[in-house]
Amino acid sequence: MSKKLGNVSVSAEIEGQNFDLATGKLGLLASGSAICTVGESVVMANVVVGEGPDRERDYFPLSVDFEDKWYATGKISGSRFIKREGRPSELATLRSRMIDRPIRPMFPSGYMNEIQLIVTPLSLDLEMDPVVLGINASSAALMMSEAPFEGPIAAVRVGEVDGKIKFNPSYKELKDSKLSILVVGTKDAVTMIEAEMNELPEDKFVQVVSRAHEILKKNIELQEQLLSKVSKKEKKTELLLPDERAVIDVKKYLEGKLGPAIRHEDKMARKNILADLEDEVMEHFAEGYEEKDIRESFDKAIKAEVRRAILEEGVRPDGRKMDEVRTLSAEVGLLARAHGSGLFNRGITQVLSITTLGSPSKAQIIDAMDQDEEKFYMHHYNDSPFAYGETGRLGPGRRAIGHGFLAEKALLAVLPKHEDFPYTIRVVSEVMSCNGSSSMASVCGSSLSLADAGVPIKNHVAGIAMGLITEDGTLDNKYEILTDIQAAEDFAGDMDFKAAGTREGLTAFQLDIKIKGLKIDFITEVLNKAKVAREQILDVMEETIPEPKKEMSKYAPRLTTLKINPDKIRTVIGKGGEMINKIIAETGTEIDITDDGTIVIASINGEDSAKAIEWIKGLTDEPEVGKVYDARVVKVMDFGAFVEFMPGQEGLVHVSEISDERVENVSDVLKEGQEVRVKLFEIDKMGRKNLSIKKAK
DSSP: OHHHHOSEEEEEEETTEEEEEEESSSOTTSSEEEEEEETTEEEEEEEEEEEEEOSSOSSOOEEEEEOOOGGGGTOOOSOSSOOSOOSOOHHHHHHHHHHHHHHGGGSOTTBOEEEEEEEEEEEOOSSSOHHHHHHHHHHHHHHHSSSOOOOOOEEEEEEEETTEEEESOOHHHHHTOSEEEEEEEOSSOEEEEEEEEEEEOHHHHHHHHHHHHHHHHHHHHHHHHHHTTSOOOOOOOOBOOOOHHHHHHHHHHHTTTSHHHHSOSOHHHHHHHHHHHHHHHHHHTTTTSOHHHHHHHHHHHHHHHHHHIIIIIOOOTTSOOTTOOOOEEEEEOOOSSSSEEEEEEETTEEEEEEEEEEOGGGSEEEEOSSOEEEEOEEEEEEOOGGGGTOOOOOSOOHHHHHHHHHHHHHHHTTSOOTTTSOOEEEEEEEEEEOSSOHHHHHHHHHHHHHHHTTOOOSSOOEEEEEEEEESSSSSSSOEEEEESOOHHHHHHOSEEEEEEEOSSOEEEEEEEESSSOBOHHHHHHHHHHHHHHHHHHHHHHHHHOSSOOSSOOTTSOEEEEEEOOGGGHHHHHOGGGHHHHHHHHHHTOEEEEOTTSEEEEEESSHHHHHHHHHHHHHHHOOOOTTOEEEEEEEEEETTEEEEEEETTEEEEEEGGGTOSSOOSOHHHHOOTTOEEEEEEEEEOTTOOEEEESGGGO
16 A cells, blocks of 8 residues: 555554554645554644744744545544534643643754644555554654654554453454553653553553654654665754843843842742843833844743752752642532532642532444444533633634643543443543643542432542653763643653542553653652652542542432343334433433443432432333233223233223122213223233233222
8 A cells, every 4th residue: 555655655563553654645735644554553743944043923833734635534523514624633642742742842942844744644544543554654754854853753552351461452342441541752761652641550550661762763764765876855953042142141141130030939930020120121122123033032031940950959949849749739529509519729730629410321333433422421621711810812722632632542541431320421620720731630639520410430540740850951971850840840850740540550641851862770760759759639628528529419310321222212202202201201211321321310319319210211121911900991891891900001901890799781981081990911822911890900
């Protein structure tokens, strides 16, 4: 397949799978184009580099987009009205972030040419994670372009199949796996990790990452083989760095003025002091330098002072020790109508998480390019502008979607199986104030909220964010690991290392760095420090609510499950849904029916549930000889009366079975529509039901 899609291609067998990289046939006008193929999965990456640096922006203008292409899996969108691919799905957004995060740090500071990287799945066989192919193809495309990309990098996903580690497992294998770890790196170091695990001990996690790094080196070698066969474009490395004179002058001007501004435990006070100081600097140097140079020099001076104070004096911006966690507190049960709520505070970072329980019918239907499933647990993260003391637009961006996904993964390992707790669970984490590490705070808030709602989670889950300050952008010289980083340290630091888990082990992990990579031994060192901090947080959470509540909120629906013969499903639903809709309307319940005959009834009122259950049983139960029924006369005959004693079930009460006394005329005793109690005393060989009024007394 690769020979058809590329004029130049290379192949290698890696862990039993044939990887093919190709270029030269498609994407001819792109700055760099590469196609990665494994089996019948084909993912293309095209990069275009803008001419010259963008002097109007104050951030690196790199955009990375993973596109949904339904044709790649031979599907047409399930939407009745829209068939063209539209706005990116949440899954596509998450995949875009996973490709972006290890690529962005691999450019030199000051490089401001606009770069657009588009990753397009052309064919997917549901055997290989397209993100892995996308990262490998993107790296090759960037290496071919004129962009000063300091790669190559490569990716590998790790799962566990039958108790054994497997690299790049299939979708089906990942679904049953106790871990799913995406590792990205260069030949020398790990640059990004995204992981979901089932309480995996730290030492085993490190072993998996270490093995994954060895495997991804083979993909880097494959890229190098391809690059050796193509003509590489000359790298354009014009960097937009602030005027060196401005950097020196601003730094000199700020000498002796940054201590009180930077070292302040109150975020807003620090923000206001720095804003006033920046205005002072802007006014002082307005005549001598461009505004952009002054602002960049100011930011550079602030970062440098934060880093210097930490490395030389051991002083963090808020005065904490390097391994000290901010002040912790937690509460539950704050909202009367919510099914569960938890408030978690770490310093002034504050997250309120709310749990809502619903019937199985409230599950999210995932109808995506390469996924079709029902999602019974979901976590959504919201960080409105007020949480940062700012104004701005509402609505989740890529960052919020990514944070919600990370917290969702962190709790999956401790949730009960759906068959044991058949609710749909939605947790919303509202960031009330933020000074760093709100994603990990949302993990803690979610755990508290679920326990408050009475969801039988196995253990509490806590999360912590770790940071890094290096002397020279490497780990070769002096560095400091920071426990529980706040915003100022994230802004000035070299690493965002997020670890979530229980006392038993890790459940989710995310690593992003600004330097060129981390060694395995260093990851072990940080994990050990993170575990100590995580257990401190768990102490506070367990003191607040030691275990899930035994009783759910009175406002939460109660679920009742019953099983019927699958052949009776049609009877319960009725023609055009008439019967099931009637039951729902008259009992005020929600009713879900699956193909195996499982019926789940949801209602806040137990009496309503009982009424619905009785109705359904009446429709589906088989007539039982010897049982007494409440019946209704449907037709009077000379020889007796036909009565409906179960929904859709009729039988005969012979004249001799109406009364102990002789009945001369049936119509004198029974009328159509009359309610009577009858006993089923016989079902004859013809299947006819014989009933008796006199025997029911």
